[in-house]
């Protein structure tokens with residue numbers, strides 16, 4: 001049944017309407033608001049593919065930029081003295097590392113390193129659900145009047161302004177030097193002339209960064225914490241990372257793709273602790289009847305389960321067990337190993353959604369998660385902060401880390 005509704009266009013089944021209900025996106029994230037004419041998400045999907053494919057191999061601009069940003073971000077966020085174990089909350093570190101990297105890809109320099117913009121993005125991320133909830137309590141008639149004055153709405157306007165200002169500076173950049181924001185702006189001018197402004201492009205980017213940081217950041221938080229709980233995995237993962245970098249003479253697409261155990265560890269973490277219990281959320285816009293006769297009236301909220309699917313014995317052996325290398329092994333047995341990677345999509349997992357609105361950032365998320373964790377494993381030792389081995393809430397998860405010297409034969 002999910003296959004039947006996931007292919008419906010937004011005029012029949014809308015994802016934007018779900019987030020509009022949840023976050024009052026008309027005011028807090030206008031770049032994806034259902035009731036506003038916004039730049040199509042397909043422009044962003046194309047831009048993400050363009051950005052990743054600019055060049056490949058050791059000379060990949062995309063990977064070189066990410067590696068440099070990664071170095072910079074780790075030093076900024078985890079600047080600890082050598083030889084000392086230091087304790088950190090996993091979530092703020094993971095969100096900040098992820099924001100820096102996603103910012104690098106979507107808006108580029110100098111904005112992605114601007115401390116004020118980083119802090120504003122972090123505060124905006126927390127403000128959207130709060131403001132969204134507050135606006136939803138207002139009588140509908142007052143929302144257009146008061147909605148723009150809530151914290152998240154004001155932050156959104158400020159962030160869009162920063163992005164538009166930044167886009168102006170690179171207005172004459174050649175395609176290879178463009179930021180993704182500039183690429184989307186050029187695309188809209190070419191494909192939909194006169195329909196959108198730079199603020200509309202900025203709006204799409206602000207909304208995407210909001211969604212991307214919180215999903216990918218929560219996965220990274222869980223991976224950090226999982227490493228503290230399973231120290232026996234660390235050497236194996238680190239050896240794989242070192243070998244892949246040696247084999248491919250640096251960090252590039254090929255070396256990242258060769259880290260199949262690391263990929264599997266991340267995917268298994270996502271399987272047992274999905275980003276949300278459900279996925280493929282849609283609000284039905286026109287009455288719809290499934291082929292089995294079930295009728296959905298206009299306005300119905302539909303979604304597909306994540307948790308039940310991930311714990312189904314028909315799809316996973318011993319589904320309760322955390323088997324870090326489960327997908328690495330499945331990939332080796334399969335003639336389509338890419339299906340078992342983080343961004344691989346089979347009906348056994350829909351963590352990145354499916355159909356018309358499948359996540360356009362899934363490959364980017366997979367790249368960033370592998371890059372950050374690979375770099376982290378090379379540069380840091382990690383262990384539990386205390387003897388409590390239970391799984392507290394994301395906000396309470398902690399880790400203890402110490403600098404280590406990477407092997408001299410591994411060029412990062």
Ligand code: HEM
Pocket residue numbers: 015016041044048102208211212213215216219275279280281350351352353354355356357358359360361362364365
């Ligand atoms: C682990 C990280 C991530 C997870 C788990 C995730 C998950 C999802 C899910 C479940 C959806 C809805 C799909 C559907 O309903 O069919 C979605 C949509 C979306 N995601 Fe992601 N996402 C992640 C990272 C990212 C990143 C890095 C970007 C940055 C480009 C991104 C941008 C988007 C956008 C723009 C949409 C809306 C798609 C549309 O409206 O058609 N996501 N994501």
